[in-house]
Amino acid sequence: MKVGNRMTLYIVIGLILGIAVGSILSPMADQGWVQWIDQYIFNVIGQLFLNMIFMMVVPIVFISIVLGVYNVGDPKTLGSLGIKTLGFYLVTTSIAITIAMTLANILDPGVGQSDLLDSEEVSEYRTSELEGGETGQAIEQTVDQTIINIIPTNVLNAMATDNMLQVIAFAVFIGIAMISVKDKVGGLVKLFEQANEVVMWIVMAIMKYFAAIGAFGLVATAFTQAGFDAIQQLGMYFICVLLALFIHMAIVYGSMVQFMAKKSFVWFIKNFAPAMGVAFSTSSSSAVLPISLETAQKNLKVRKGISSFVQPLGATINMDGTAIMQGVATVFIAQLSGVDLTIMQMVTVVIIATVASIGTAGVPGVGLVMLAMVLTAVGLDPAAIGIIIGIDRLLDMTRTMTNITGDAAIAVVLDHQQDVKEERQAAKNGGAKA
Template identity: 55%
Template sequence: MKNLTKWILISLLLGIIVGLGMNFLMPNVFDSVDYYFFSPLGDIFLRLIQMMVVPIVFISIVLGTASIGDPKKLGRIGGKTIAFFLLSTAVAITIAMTLAFIVKPGSPGLMDESAANYEASESPSVVDTLVNIIPTNPIAAMTNGEMLQIIFFAIFIGFGLTILSKKTDRIYRLFEQANELVMYLVMVVMYTAPFGAFGLIASAVGGAGMEAIKSMAAYFLVVFVALIIHAIVTYGSVIKFVAKKSPIWFLKNFSPAMSVAFGTASSGATLPVSMKTAQENLGVRKSVSSFVQPLGATINMDGTAIMQGVATVFIAQVYAVDLSFTQLLTVLLIAILASVGTAGVPGVGLIMLAMVLDQVGLPPEAIGLILGVDRLLDMMRTAVNITGDATCALFVSETEKDLEEKNPTEEQAS
């Protein structure tokens, strides 16, 4: 994965150099090269990631919901954990979209006049959006890519697997095996990312010149600032005022896991390190850590939600589309619900972003505008994701001390 990161960054640099070079030196040749080479190269990558949207969302959300396990765990610890994840994701995307509207990173525009005149499809009312979350035909929802309906149906299936428990062991194992297959395919797709990055960035930069560089830098800055604010203000407040610990102490002791997350860009790959660090350095009880952090690696993706919020507003600004309140609410709902289905492996955030863009009437191919800087941001948001998991584990562990102290057998076993 480190080699993949290196090649994506090299491809980004080459794409910028080639795109700008052709923009300045051979503007008349650029259109032909873009049509026959740059655009097809990027389109192939985009089609590959779009191909994975429905299976990865459905399978991951079913497993994420079912992983709660024994329904008894949906008591105080389970309730606090899920409430924390949902609320923190809502706060994260609110911060992201607010910053994006204030800074307006996409206002310079990356597209030509015809692309800027793109018209978003009319969105349904708030009531219709909420009612339509429930599918009348789940298979049709999957065929048509109705993601809110797919997410609802997947949660419904996951809840059923949790309640039926041992009676549906084989079905659960089938989903686990399907998840392994899908994750492997995602990794295969991500190995085409350097080629896609080169084609998409060369096309975007070559077609817009230096304005593309300025806008990508603005987008990067907004996402970076949103991640920092969320980590310091949101997580820091929970650590300080709820868990009654020092945020500086937390950062110092949890930094080894954060560095691994930054290097791998994978919450799943970092999970063993983050659990060990939380238990040994932060003093989180093993019973709490074993429940909260694996669940968080599956359903808590605040960093990804921040990227989705900023990217959606950024792309809407590039295309001169004013997002309605209903569309903003849709982005908020999808980001919160889709965090359940955002697997902890590199690159899946792009698949979720394609879904979000499609649901609010923006073209998924606009992902090419941010793909060049996404890999570095992916590393940053993964570090934020696992920090959120550890913050929740510390919060639950510290607020459930009395409950656990009444169970010395469990304490000895941990």
């Protein structure tokens, strides 16, 4: 079942209708009938679609990583692929947050708006999230704990709690073991391949019959709750984040695809559009992963072995869009607070945001948890997150789209590098025979 142009068109129509309907209802969001429609129609439609996709994430990631590792065939090649993938992810994330902070310092989105720090949203965020809330607990996790937690002590628990980094680690071990006893696991390999066909069929059936209406529901509820009033209040911040996202996608990803993969970026965007549309509506790198894999393999012609390894790993540790939000938000909140960040503080933000992205769940709103960690590290009040939380759901859509586009772009680059390597090997073998 292929990700086709008709499906893309339906998703786009669903997104446009969702934005239009949500924007129309947003000014009346405090009325009972609008709240009823939002809760029992938009939210139900959107969450049912999201749950169906989330239902398939762990099976897809586990099976894809196992097959991806096995298809690489050589542990040395796997190690090389892993190092290159991690290198690309860390570099692009560092570039992303640097672009964001530079742009924010140029546009000054927080200058002259210090009164926002006295808003009720700040007090509510401090009370509900920072004083014993989940965000406060998340901030306490240190780098060493993050590294230790990569290896699961209970695989079933890791799968049950959607701890994707642990699921990936276990899948890599299984894949390497299957390579090591290759002659004895023919039946197991076939079982994984058949399981992969089954789960991908389910995913594409969900996409075919539910994606458009699910996208409508998710976007409609987001715009009903936030709408353009919230955007107007924080207009410069909103524009700054969107502009940084656009620059990063067009220049960084565009250059990678154009010069490193020798492909047209327009071709890339056109063929990856179905996954980008779902990412926009779901705001979840993990939820869109099954569609990202299918789209990259079928439309972008990326090898399954490379796509199945690179993209699930990216959905877990590559958060360029989130890093951009953190960079802009840190400068924005510093400007609201009348604080001039030093060069060393800015470097600290880049390092912490890059490292913090590793092992962070690809679910809606997780960027705010990471932002609280960054703000705390440079001495800013994390309660100020309450100012931007109203429009974060809208920006979450665009940065998730950026996140998964980066994963696919890197997969395309690594796939091209594998083509070049194979061509050189073939030429070398041909020359040796001659």
